[in-house]
Amino acid sequence: MLPDKDGPSDLTGGGIQSNSREDPAVSLFREYLRLKTVHPEPDYDAALRFLDRMAVELGLPMQKVEVCPGKVVAIMTWEGTNPSLKSILLNSHTDVVPVYQEHWKYDAFAAVKDGEGNIYGRGTQDMKCVTIQYIEAVRRLQAAGKRFARTIHLMFVPDEEIGGHEGMETFVKHPKFLNLNIGFALDEGLANPAEAFTVFYGERSPWWITVHCPGSPGHGSRFVENTAAEKLRRVINSFLDFREKEKHRLSTTECFTLGDVTTVNMTMVKGGVAYNVIPCEMDVSFDMRIPPTVNLQEFEEQIKRWCKEAGEGITYKFAQKNMNQSTTSTEESDPWWNAFSSACKAMNMTLNKEIFPAATDSRFIRAIGLPAIGFSPMNRTPILLHDHNEYLNEQVFLRGIQVYERLVPALASVPPLPGEV
Numbered sequence: 001m002l003p004d005k006d007g008p009s010d011l012t013g014g015g016i017q018s019n020s021r022e023d024p025a026v027s028l029f030r031e032y033l034r035l036k037t038v039h040p041e042p043d044y045d046a047a048l049r050f051l052d053r054m055a056v057e058l059g060l061p062m063q064k065v066e067v068c069p070g071k072v073v074a075i076m077t078w079e080g081t082n083p084s085l086k087s088i089l090l091n092s093h094t095d096v097v098p099v100y101q102e103h104w105k106y107d108a109f110a111a112v113k114d115g116e117g118n119i120y121g122r123g124t125q126d127m128k129c130v131t132i133q134y135i136e137a138v139r140r141l142q143a144a145g146k147r148f149a150r151t152i153h154l155m156f157v158p159d160e161e162i163g164g165h166e167g168m169e170t171f172v173k174h175p176k177f178l179n180l181n182i183g184f185a186l187d188e189g190l191a192n193p194a195e196a197f198t199v200f201y202g203e204r205s206p207w208w209i210t211v212h213c214p215g216s217p218g219h220g221s222r223f224v225e226n227t228a229a230e231k232l233r234r235v236i237n238s239f240l241d242f243r244e245k246e247k248h249r250l251s252t253t254e255c256f257t258l259g260d261v262t263t264v265n266m267t268m269v270k271g272g273v274a275y276n277v278i279p280c281e282m283d284v285s286f287d288m289r290i291p292p293t294v295n296l297q298e299f300e301e302q303i304k305r306w307c308k309e310a311g312e313g314i315t316y317k318f319a320q321k322n323m324n325q326s327t328t329s330t331e332e333s334d335p336w337w338n339a340f341s342s343a344c345k346a347m348n349m350t351l352n353k354e355i356f357p358a359a360t361d362s363r364f365i366r367a368i369g370l371p372a373i374g375f376s377p378m379n380r381t382p383i384l385l386h387d388h389n390e391y392l393n394e395q396v397f398l399r400g401i402q403v404y405e406r407l408v409p410a411l412a413s414v415p416p417l418p419g420e421v
């Protein structure tokens with residue numbers, strides 16, 4: 001491994017303080033990146049120990065709720081001067097996706113910083129940056145002696161990357177979640193390679209489907225009728241022809257982003273036992289992401305037709321089927337959006353409003369009727385989440401703290417809404 005410019009002591013992690021030229025917030029970020037909260041066996045205990053220490057440093061109480069065995073949600077609370085008002089949620093997940101280490105320039109869990117200040121590591125963009133930015137913004141606001149009317153909760157959840165079933169999806173139904181009395185939530189977004197920042201007011205619905213094709217078996221040397229493979233081919237053709245159409249619609253429609261079309265990707269195929277035995281069944285799986293503007297009932301009818309037209313006995317099963325298409329208001333008259341967008345405007349930030357192309361825990365928050373905005377303050381940054389060599393520049397990271405230093409007060413100072421005391 002190449003030594004980075006702060007010297008080798010920096011790579012040891014733990015409590016060792018790095019070179020004095022580095023901002024302590026950057027050192028803390030790099031320390032958090034070194035925790036291996038990576039699937040399939042995330043070290044959630046390490047994250048919880050880290051967060052415990054942060055809560056002590058910030059002098060904030062932290063509750064831990066074990067929503068499922070071994071799956072703990074941690075919540076730090078900075079009480080407002082009027083705690084009866086609805087609170088602000090700053091949400092982040094602690095888990096990260098696996099890496100193909102052989103394709104990385106550096107150890108994906110060493111948080112190496114290169115000569116340009118780019119910090120490499122799994123989670124630099126998704127979304128350990130945001131976790132530390134929330135913490136650092138709160139630390140600085142406290143140091144400046146600030147207090148706000150509304151209570152602020154910093155929530156740290158497990159399992160987002162594997163669907164959130166034993167994380168946010170379960171926790172939003174828990175009485176302790178309702179006790180938080182949340183009025184508005186911030187969660188993750190995406191980097192933007194240009195000068196603007198992207199904000200997300202809704203998400204596409206993830207549908208994960210496996211289509212099962214039964215067929216007549218027989219010897220591999222014959223023209224057997226009604227084989228599983230023939231049916232599988234028609235199914236694949238229907239799904240992938242639709243994929244082509246949507247891809248074309250995206251490339252030919254001005255101002256469309258990925259969030260505005262349906263993506264379909266064939267991600268798994270299964271079947272067969274030997275070269276010369278025609279199999280009696282074959283399965284194919286697709287990852288589909290459907291924009292909130294699509295009628296989901298009609299979309300499923302179309303899938304049914306594709307299966308029916310492909311031959312007899314074809315069935316399908318969903319592993320993931322999100323039916324909630326709620327979006328969050330971005331009308332100027334909406335008090336939350338107004339506070340958010342005005343604070344950004346005051347910092348001369350340009351915002352691009354989009355539909356999130358993938359899925360985040362925001363979908364569970366919106367599904368219970370709460371407004372949520374997906375936002376990770378990373379401009380001038382290529383979108384590298386889940387990719388090899390994921391990185392974030394330290395200057396962009398530090399600027400993000402300043403962004404939250406303005407956003408959090410604006411949201412926590414939204415005047416009482418109709419119905420609030």
Ligand code: MET
Nearest residue numbers: 160161162163206358359
């Ligand atoms: C659909 S579960 C969410 C897992 C991950 N965030 C994704 O969008 O793929």
Ligand SMILES: [Zn+2]
Nearest residue numbers: 126127160188
């Ligand atoms: Zn994420």
Ligand SMILES: [Zn+2]
Nearest residue numbers: 126161385386
């Ligand atoms: Zn992710």
